[in-house]
Amino acid sequence: MSASETPVTDGFEKALDALRRAPYGVGDAALWEVEGSVLREARVHLEAWERVVRGLEVGRVTERGELECRDGVAGLVRKLPGPVAEVYGxxxxxxDGRYMELTVEDDDAPGGAGGWWWGRRPRAGWA
Known part of the structure; x- marks a missing residue:
């Protein structure tokens, strides 16, 4: 069996399953809907971000524009209820920590309101 391409996202899914089964649960049933929920959106963005970072690990050529998937994550944590937000965080x-390890500060990064991840670049540079 091959290793998962997104082990952190897979671990997040397992933690959510444990939360769903916990006796105290998380009371918002709509949160657990698969389609259209903030949870679904959060999972998709986490998986996309992890794929970008895993690509850096294996030396895949990355473009700066791929960082946009991390932008989508920024506001989602605040929309999730306590226990879910904690696991997601x-x-x-x-x-994020792995991205920091694989990148360096980028003096040529665009300014503006972008998150900290826009101020970094892969050690080998952008495509």
Missing amino acids: EALGEV
Whole structure:
């Protein structure tokens, strides 16, 4: 069996399953809907961000525009209820940490309101 391309996202899914089954649960049933929920959106953005970072690990040529998937993550944490936001934040922190390890500060980064991730570049540079 091959290793997952997105192990952090997979771990997030497992943690959510544990939350769903916990006796205290998370009361908002709409949160658990698969289509159209903020949770679904959060998962998709986390997976996309993890794919970008995993690509950097294996030396895939990356374009600066791929960082836009991380932009989508920024506001989602605040929309998730407490226990889910905590699990999501831990997963995101793991992927962000790996991105930090694989990149360096970018003096040529565009200014503006972009998140911290826009101020970094892969060690080998952009495509």
